[in-house]
Amino acid sequence: MPSPPASPIHHLLAIDDVSRRFGTRTVVNRVTLTVEPGEIHLIVGPNGSGKSTLARLGVGLLRPHHGQVRIDGSDPRAVEAVRARIGYLGHESQLYDDLSPLENLRFAARLHGLDDPDGAARTALDLVGVPADRPIKVRRLSRGFVQRVALARSLVHRPALLVWDEPLTGLDAGSVGRVIDLIAALQGRGTAVMLISHDLPELWRLRAQVQVIRDGEVAHSSDTSIDLRRFRDRHGALIS
Amino acid sequence: MSPFRATLAIAAKDIRVELASRTAIATAVTFAVLVLVIFNFARDPAEVSLAILAPSVLWVTSAFAGIVTLNRSFAMERERGAMDGLLLAPVSRSAIYFGKYIANMAFVLVVNAVLLPLFILFFNVSLTGALGWIALLLLLATAGYVAIGTMLAAMTVRTRFSELMLPVLLLSFVVPPVLVGVQATTRLLGGRPLSEIVGWVRFLIVYDIVFLVLSWLLFPATMDE
Numbered sequence: 001m002p003s004p005p006a007s008p009i010h011h012l013l014a015i016d017d018v019s020r021r022f023g024t025r026t027v028v029n030r031v032t033l034t035v036e037p038g039e040i041h042l043i044v045g046p047n048g049s050g051k052s053t054l055a056r057l058g059v060g061l062l063r064p065h066h067g068q069v070r071i072d073g074s075d076p077r078a079v080e081a082v083r084a085r086i087g088y089l090g091h092e093s094q095l096y097d098d099l100s101p102l103e104n105l106r107f108a109a110r111l112h113g114l115d116d117p118d119g120a121a122r123t124a125l126d127l128v129g130v131p132a133d134r135p136i137k138v139r140r141l142s143r144g145f146v147q148r149v150a151l152a153r154s155l156v157h158r159p160a161l162l163v164w165d166e167p168l169t170g171l172d173a174g175s176v177g178r179v180i181d182l183i184a185a186l187q188g189r190g191t192a193v194m195l196i197s198h199d200l201p202e203l204w205r206l207r208a209q210v211q212v213i214r215d216g217e218v219a220h221s222s223d224t225s226i227d228l229r230r231f232r233d234r235h236g237a238l239i240s
Numbered sequence: 241m242s243p244f245r246a247t248l249a250i251a252a253k254d255i256r257v258e259l260a261s262r263t264a265i266a267t268a269v270t271f272a273v274l275v276l277v278i279f280n281f282a283r284d285p286a287e288v289s290l291a292i293l294a295p296s297v298l299w300v301t302s303a304f305a306g307i308v309t310l311n312r313s314f315a316m317e318r319e320r321g322a323m324d325g326l327l328l329a330p331v332s333r334s335a336i337y338f339g340k341y342i343a344n345m346a347f348v349l350v351v352n353a354v355l356l357p358l359f360i361l362f363f364n365v366s367l368t369g370a371l372g373w374i375a376l377l378l379l380l381a382t383a384g385y386v387a388i389g390t391m392l393a394a395m396t397v398r399t400r401f402s403e404l405m406l407p408v409l410l411l412s413f414v415v416p417p418v419l420v421g422v423q424a425t426t427r428l429l430g431g432r433p434l435s436e437i438v439g440w441v442r443f444l445i446v447y448d449i450v451f452l453v454l455s456w457l458l459f460p461a462t463m464d465e
Contacts, residue, residue: 061324062465076328084330092321096253098260110249111329113241137260138320153325 010073012037012085012192013161018057018067019216027053029216030067037160037190040183040206042197042224045213051196052091054213055165058194059088071161084112087159089167093150097139101125101149102132105156112157124152129178143170151179162186165196168203176202204228243338246331250339255346257316264312268305268351273358275301280362294363295425299418302355302378303385306348307407307414310389313344314397323397333460341390341452348382370428373437377424380444381417384451388413391455395462417447 013035020028028050035041043051056062057069060076060083069075074082095104105121114120122132128148138146147170154162168176180202183193187207197203204224212220212235220235258264279297283290317323326336356375360367367374389410396405424440 056465059328061327080330080332082330083328086328088324088328090321090324092324094322094325095320096257096316096322097319098257098316099253103256107249107253108325108329111241111246111326111331113245113330 010070011035012072013058013194014068014070014073015054015058016068016070018054018064018069020053020057020062021065027216028057028064031213031216031218032067033058033211033218035161035192035194037192038187040187040193040195040208042195042200042203042206042208042210043213044197044200044210045219049213050216051213052165053216055088055163055194055196056090059086059163061088061090084157085160087154087157087162089150089154089162089164091165093138093146094153095138095146095150098137100135100137101130101141101145101152104138104149105153108153108156114157120156120158124156125149127155127182128152129175144172144175147171148175160191162191162193164193166198167195168197168199180205200228200232241331243332243335246329246335247338247342250326250331250336251342251346254313254316254340254343258312258343258347264309264347265350267312268308268347269354271308272301272305272351272355275304276355276358276362290363290365291426291429294359294365295422295429297363298355298359298374298425299381299421301359302352302382302421303414303418305351305355306382306385307389307410309347309351310344310386310393310410311403311406313340313390314393315402318397318402327463333463334456336463337390337394337456337459340394341387344386344390345382348386349379352378352382365429367429370425373428373434374425377421377437377441377444380441380448381421384417384444384448385410385414387448387452387455391459391462394459398465413451417444420444420447 011034015031015033018028018031019026031054033041043054045051053062057064060069063077071082071085076082076086099107102121102125105124106117109117109120125132128151130145130148130152138149141149151164151167154164167179171179184206186193195203195208206224208224210222210224211218222231276297279293283293317326392409393406396402396409399405420440420443424437427436
């Protein structure tokens with residue numbers, strides 16, 4: 001008796017042969033990358049190498065000109081439900097200046113249809129060490145506080161995949177340590193994390209795969225098990 | 241999440257932001273008051289008849305104040321990249337459009353609600369019997385141009401000089417309801433029979449349906465980067 005056809009294997013995130021141009025300039029060129037639950041992918045490379053564009057392609061904010069992006073086998077641009085799997089933080093905080101951190105996160109939780117927006121918002125703010133009951137507008141917060149609230153916003157709906165572009169920007173040393181611990185804890189719970197950062201010494205503490213991007217292509221793949229100094233000696237020309 | 245709940249969540253957020261900042265409504269009301277004051281004192285009563293001037297002033301002020309309000313609608317999403325958060329939420333583009341539309345309608349209607357008594361005060365017009373009809377005309381005209389204005393605000397927000405682009409693009413769509421509104425209001429203030437304005441009301445209803453449907457269908461394309 002013939003066996004039933006095997007169901008297709010869906011990666012949590014599959015970036016398949018993806019390219020993206022701006023005008024005549026190809027910013028991301030035929031990149032293929034898969035991310036599975038519990039994996040951390042550290043994307044490094046010099047300024048203008050296409051890292052942030054790759055992140056925006058990966059979450060569906062940008063349409064690829066070639067190739068395809070799938071999250072759990074579905075196109076995040078077409079399937080609304082799949083977008084609930086993504087937590088994204090780009091260069092901007094996605095916050096409303098005239099609302100408090102708690103109000104901002106409550107709104108994000110409502111958009112994701114959570115049953116208890118207030119509870120979810122308070123939990124997320126607690127994760128990044130921001131007091132929930134401070135009735136202060138975002139516009140009055142310091143750069144570091146805004147960044148912490150922005151990180152919390154991307155976590156409020158407990159996404160399966162986090163895509164964070166320069167998450168440590170503006171954070172003090174204590175907050176950096178807290179965020180690194182948080183990423184490690186999320187990894188332990190099976191959350192996949194795609195990190196774009198230049199803060200290699202801090203992030204090298206994590207158990208992560210490393211993709212070096214240069215001129216829109218994956219120039220090298222490695223992981224954080226090798227010594228950072230050795231990595232820099234070998235790929236210094238690629239990452240700076 | 242149901243599209244209805246998402247729509248309400250987005251509208252409620254916009255209203256909350258406006259209540260906290262009082263940017264759009266305060267600017268539009270200030271603008272409306274200034275226009276009324278200028279027209280009231282610049283008019284030579286012996287030369288320009290109030291019956292001719294008043295309807296035009298009401299409708300032009302209402303339309304321009306509405307445009308001032310719409311400018312803010314997507315600007316708040318551009319600041320700090322909040323639009324990314326909306327686009328990545330598991331909600332349809334239609335929910336975003338209608339959430340914005342409801343909030344914009346609320347803002348423009350508040351501005352009109354402030355404008356109408358000031359108009360009566362400044363121009364000393366008697367709206368007995370006509371007030372309900374003028375309010376209905378304002379509501380219908382607002383529903384149409386806010387529909388297209390919401391879509392155009394989304395389209396222009398990513399352009400340079402978006403604050404200038406929106407009025408320029410929207411004005412051509414505002415002309416038909418303003419002309420209709422002026423014609424109908426002139427007849428109402430002149431004590432003409434209601435049968436003379438029924439056609440204008442029908443026109444505004446058709447205008448609303450056409451531009452609401454068209455804007456709803458085109459809106460997702462404005463979100464594509």
